[in-house]
Amino acid sequence: MSRYERIRMSHGSGGKLTLELIEDLFAATFASAPLKELCDAAVLDNPGGRLAFATDSHSIKPLFFPGGDIGRLAVAGTVNDLSVMGAKPVYLSSAFILEEGFPIAELTKIVRSMKATADEAGIEIVTGDTKVVEKGKGDGIFINTTGLGFIPDGLKIGPQHVRPGDVLLVSGSIGDHGIAVMSQREGFEITLELKSDVAPLNGLIETVLAAAPNIRFMRDVTRGGLAAVANEMVMRKPFGVRIFDAKVPLHHDVVEYSEMLGIDPLLSANEGKVVLAAPPNEVEAALAAMHSHPLGQQAAIVGDVVKKPEGRAIVETAYGSRRMLEMPIEEQLPRIC
Amino acid sequence: MCLAIPYQVIDLQENDSCRIRVGSGVQNCFIGLIDSVKPGDWLVVHAGFAVEKISPEDARENLELINRYIFAKDPADKDAKAESSE
């Protein structure tokens, strides 16, 4: 592999170069037993119980951004999807679509970052795939990850378990990833204190569930921000959700840049925050558990589940006025007016 | 129609521009339409350029107007004046 500085079409041909890439980079870095055997499928132990199974494809510009990179994003994204279902993530696959000419040094950095994130989450990357597309037909690199996790017995998590009176909590500041990435856009490129919050949340979520086993709903905040999660929770349900916008933790860079660009921070993306609905008697335990975890220092109560308006998410402002909170519809773009 | 926000000037730059502080970051701002900008001044910025400068007197008067004229029944109300200078 070291013979080349950039990806060539033959790195995806299934031949010698593919093998070199897998052995020297992927298997060597991910260092999991099934991957080292280079079989067509990973053969895994099954501890029994219910399985959670999730997949997600990742593309992002720029590939490296303050606080993370596409590799960390690809691992954390799938780990978080499993974790919010109450599952304990165990195995991950990773499939790459590389653009011809992509620097192998960058690929190596990304792969190492995936390994570091997987270690942080305590999971193994056990199988993978590589394809190469012609120059100009891809955005450098796309990564798909698929994950498996096991769900402990007795958990009842999902919007169907939510009740009016439940309390909405977030594990920390909202909108960090969206604004951090936007700060690196073409023609913008500013240096901020703010970093993307991309992180695997399984540790935090395990801590919370140990302290508050009757959590009714969990969702990691991603594109669409808190607004999307709040709307998903109540859509077509006989209850609604109310967010107190003054209580939502926000980094001051998120506040300032949202204001400058005319976008709503509640719609800006995260990649390392979880929203959960707790029954009233477990709110304190859940909050304390989050505060005890490094990723939950700024956790806060931000709202509650209400009987009316049904099926809608609303915001109650610092002024006591109310407005609807929209389900995000498009990419957030800077506006003039 | 026009989103514009007050920011404070850090320093002056070439080509009729200055740097303003936005959060922990720094942005460039065109100041060709404003007279005598100094570091520390507050500018009202719309889409990358300063629309106006906020003078300390105007800012004070603005707040006084809101406090005094709006709240008091009589614009010359003494109590209201005292209140606005708190």
Added chain:
Amino acid sequence: MKNFSPDIYKDPTLVARLKQRIAELAQEFKEPVKIMHICGTHEHEMGRYGLRDLLPDNVEVLAGPGCPVCVCDTEYIDQAIQLALSPEVILTSFGDMLAVPGSIPLKGERKGDVRMSLLDAKARGGDVRAVYSVFDAAKLAQANPKKQVVFFSAGFETTVVAVAALLKRGAPDNFFIIEANYFTPPATHLLPELEGFDVNGFLLPGHASAITGIRIYEHLPDYGIACASAGFDPVDVLAGIASVLRQLVENKPGLENTYGRVIQYDGNRKALAELDEVFARSSKRWRGIADIPESGFQLKGKYRRYSTEERFAEVLADPPERSVNEHPKGCRCAEITLGLARPDDCPVFDKLCTPDNPYGPCMVSHEGTCRAWYIYGMGKERIHVEV
């Protein structure tokens, strides 16, 4: 300047006191009071902070023709699309304009009288980029000397002064603008003459007035309409409303500046001088409304060379097929923009027309009235919460 703190204008205590003051003033009226703002940012901020929810039932704030996206003539949108689709062009635009349908029919994709937007041009291979400022667009021209960079110069007087300043100081040779800038005051003057127009007060635009000053609005009180120029933070908006109500209570409709920290009576003279050097006033078509004399900006003299109409005259002489109706069939944007109808008067509001599938322009822009009503839920009813 230590003693200026922008946060004071967002202060909940001041807001609460203004709310109370407005409630007191409102008790003096038997009839409902209608106040019109003419600035989309007022609409947006009112929505975001839920300010209508703080007003008494008999005080209604409606949106006038203050959304540049909503009033932009289809001819400019179509021109932008046409240019975006020519391979030599990079089309730059404020994000707001990208999803606005013009009048080129978009066949086969969705039901109804659907028209192309710049996003559709992008999906068809056009190089369309959202920029934050005209300066960014000029930088892009510098960085891409082999391309023709076109800036879709939409917006009102606030936005156009930056274009004037840039061109006056010299822009790259491969940089051109679509002259879609509008001037608000002439449209405002038209309103009181409209049949069925029954507005009692105006909230005059904040940042547009920072450029023009408010002297040009002096004759509005002659129609018995109380005017206040207002800023955009919650305290500013409510102060403007309180000022209008107070003038009406005292039966002395006038012109008050409640945003004096930014607006000078005669505006920003330096900006106006540069504007005058680069642009002339011209008659412009306000979408679906009328041709309004003196209501637009057109490059003049030696600056005409930056006009897409000069540079791309040949391409533009051969326009694509266009629909004859300015607004899609049934869309009531024009009346809504004039305060003569409300979004819920439109039969397709929240049905065929939603923000993810905008049918008319007022559903596109963040400050379009239909969109603001849709996303912030500003129907006739308040939001009732039951815990």
